Amino acid sequence: MYNDSDRIVEFPALKQAQEKLDERRKNLAGILTEAGPEYDMAQVKSLSGDSTAKVEEIRKLNDEIVDCKKKVDEYLVVARAAAEAKANEGGSEGGDGTKGEREREHKAGGPLNLGKAFAESLAFKNYQRGSGMGPQATLDISVKTLMETPVGWDSEDLRTGRVELMATRPSVHVAAYFPSTTTTMSAVVYMEETTYTNNAAEVAEANQAASQGTYPESALALTERQEPVRKIATFLPVTDEQFEDEPRAQGYVNNRLPFMIRQRLDSQLLVGNGTAPNLRGTENVSGIQTQALGADSIPDAVYKCARKIRDNGFAEPSVMFIAPSKWESVRLLKTADGQYIWGHPSMVGPFTLWGIPVVETTAVTSTKVVLGDYANFSELAMRRGIDVQVSNSHADYFVNGKLAIRADMRCAAIHYRPKAFGTVTGL
Incomplete structure (x- = not known):
């Protein structure tokens, strides 16, 4: 049926056509919802057959919708003509007839002409150029389907170009x-003095007693040591399209992979266990000094460990590594009257403990402090720096349009004098 003001024109054919159109549209919407944003026909359970058969059913349903829409449009033309004729019989036009005509157009489901409605309004007709103001008018227009973001014109947004990286240890x-x-070389080989017996003493002249004139014998012995060169490596699979379609993707990957290698190297230099293919980190070097925290405060235990390095290793610690969570307790130490012991909060770095530079890092075991004379008795020997290569020859990458980007480096970590290093345990 067709509505015009308070009058009703019975039109069963239009009603049936509209109901059929609504039903077909609802069926198609349900199928597309099942398929999801990727239009995966395997997810559509309301249709039978394979993907080809389901697509054919969708095509048929869409054709039916087009046919139904044509029928509705045809019936609407007849309905509008009938409503117009009936309205004219009652003389419902007002004034020059434009308002009544517009209301009939609108209520008959005709197209909404906003420009025409405004041109016929008092606001437009009574406007005086240059007056700076004019009368107001309200346009009685009902929009059946609101044009808004979900169903209307979506705004076009551009990315800023910023890539926020994952929070990770620097x-x-x-x-x-x-x-x-x-x-x-494939290994760094060096000699370590493992025997040093110094019996140097004062002797009397040769004409004195033999026991006083004999030169005391000392002893020296060397042992060959070596640290093998190890490789640190990783790779990342990337599609051809990523590098072709996004210019920044290649630079992003080329920067991120070397960062992963350096990050792993930092960890290995402190905690590597030395078992192939691992490097040997300071914590696992045989013969280093150790000091248990026990009942001591962290500053006291660090000082005792540093004193052992000075007493037995005859070296001066150049740096100490500590986890941020453990350095916090040291940094916040206060006197009884609330004064910060290790400097006011406004004090800038670098921080030191007993004159030893402090480096906060999560690469060190959180229950330990590692310190030593790295400046004089450690070495990072590079066999080859970080190398990045790209290939499609990995597995089935060639036929699948993928690339393998790999990065690696080769190096050896040496601690020449174990007693020049130490750990505080039990934090």
């Missing part, structure tokens, strides 16, 4: 304190 906190050298 690299080169530890490696920066190892003197760096190069090597062309």
Whole structure:
């Protein structure tokens, strides 16, 4: 049926056509909802057959919707003509007839002409150019389907270009304190003095008693040591399209992979267990000094460990590594009257403990403090720096349009004098 003001024109054919159109549209919407945003036909359970058969059913349903829409449009033309004729019989036009005509157009489901409605309004007709103001008018227009973001014109947004990286431990906190050298060998080989017996003493002249004139004998012995060169490596699978369609993707990957290598190196220099293919980190070097925290405060235990390094290793610690969570308790130490012991909060770094530079890093075991004379008795020997390569020859990457981007480096970590290093345990 067709509505015009308070009058009703009975039109069963239009009603049936509209109901059929609504039903077909609802069926199609349900199928597309089942398929999801990827239009996966395997997810559509309301249709039978394979993907080809289901697509054919969708096509048929869409054709039916087009046919139904044509029928509705045809019936609407007849309905409008009938409503117009009936309205004219009652003389419902007002004034020049434009308002009544517009209301009939609108209520008959005709197209909404906003420009025409405004041009016929008092606001437009009574406007005086240059007056700066004019009468107001309200346009009685009902929009059946609101044009809004979900169903209307979506705004076009551009990315800013910023890539916010995952929060992760920064690299080169530890490696920066190892003197760096190069090597062309597969291992760094050196000699360590493992016997040093000094019996030097005063002797009398030769004409004195034999026991007083004999030179005391001392002893020296050397042992060959070596640290093998190890490889740190990783790779990342990337599609051809990523590098072709996004210019920044290649630079992002080329920067991120080397960062992963350096980050792993930092960890290995402190906690590597030395078992192939691991490097040997300071914590696992045999013969280093150890000091248990026990009932001591962290500053006291660190001082005792540093004193052992000075007493037995005859070295001066150049840096100490501690987890941020443990350094916090030291940094917040206060006197009884609330004064910060290790400096006011406004004090800027670098921080020191007993004159030893402090490096906060999560690369160190959280229950330990590692310190030592890295400046004089450690070395990071580079066989080859970080190398990044790209290939599609991995597995089935060639036929699948994928690339394998790999990065690696080869190096050896050496601690020449174990007693020049130490750990505080039990934090």
